[in-house]
Amino acid sequence: MDALLAEIRGCRLCAERFAQTETAHAPRPVVRAQPSATLLIAGQAPGARVHASGKPFTDPSGDRLRDWLGLDAETFYDESRVAILPMGFCFPGYRKGADLPPPAICARTWRTQLMAELPNIRLTLPIGGIAQKWHLGVKTGVTETVAHWRDHLPDAIPLPHPSWRNTAWLKRNPWFGEDLLPLLRSHVQEALR
Template identity: 45%
Template sequence: MTTSQPSGLPVLLAEIRACRVCEPHLPLGPRPVLQAGRGARVLVVGQAPGVRVHETGIPWNDRSGERLRAWMGIGPDVFYDADRVALLPMGYCYPGRGASGDLPPRRECAELWLERVLAELPNIELLLLVGAYAQQHFLANERRATLTDTVAAWRDYGEHRLPLPHPSPRNQGWFKRHPWFERELVPVLQGRIAAVLGQAR
């Protein structure tokens, strides 16, 4: 008698959370942080966990996450419902600090896991690309020369993809220099979120 092998998203997520591939390079050790459910209709692709997210194991559990949820027009109850919103950073573990902020997400995560996770998310209707690393991967040669140019060209990416700046408090100057973002793009973002998740605005 043969026994069926476990498969599917829960097993894949457990495999990812047990990953130790980058352990020698991670100053705080491995702690992959992500959220995904097969029913998810919105996919938020970010950069990599910061220290607070690493400590708590909760994605976007910091001031950046507060701003992102405000942009999206949803509260934590919806944001942390894995069957509505999937949260995938380009790198699942905190990469450490560099000269001007956190180091880039390590490439191993996308190489090992990204396509496998995406294959388990068949219902995604809206892709939010938060920051340059997500935009580089998902938009490839459709990107503009800079992040600002890419975000400004948001209308060119259709109804199902939106490039966003990183909501970090470190980017406060960017928000002040580009008031069109919150005036023009954020209402569109909130409308698309409401439509996809079936919520009243």
């Protein structure tokens, strides 16, 4: 695993692509995992703040996600217990003020190898449509996939992105906070035992 993580952290497959975005930046893969991890957080791609810090979910969406999961920062960032593997390891940049989607080449190049190094995962939390399609094989949109979260138990619980941009979605879907979050916290605790 250490050799694979070192190779990923040195990846420059998208250097030219990132140099052509509004933010014109170099690749900086952000990934955390160890073979002993039992919880997998499969996000989309790091944002600009995470690109700057080099540590996943060091932004308001990370605060919201940790609250959803019922985890403190120490547990959340314990890579021996929690693997954080976005579908794209680098900040993809912006176009017209919005985050670009993660380049598909990242998952094609690295995901299968990484998943093979994580034999102890008990619970996968695919966040957003791209992660849900890869990990769950769904063809539905995020709202429908998350609304049918029970279909994926006990191995996975799909989640919307915890971004502030989804605050309106959370208000339109009160079942998420009322029904899914209490069960999510319980399953997370069970996975980490």
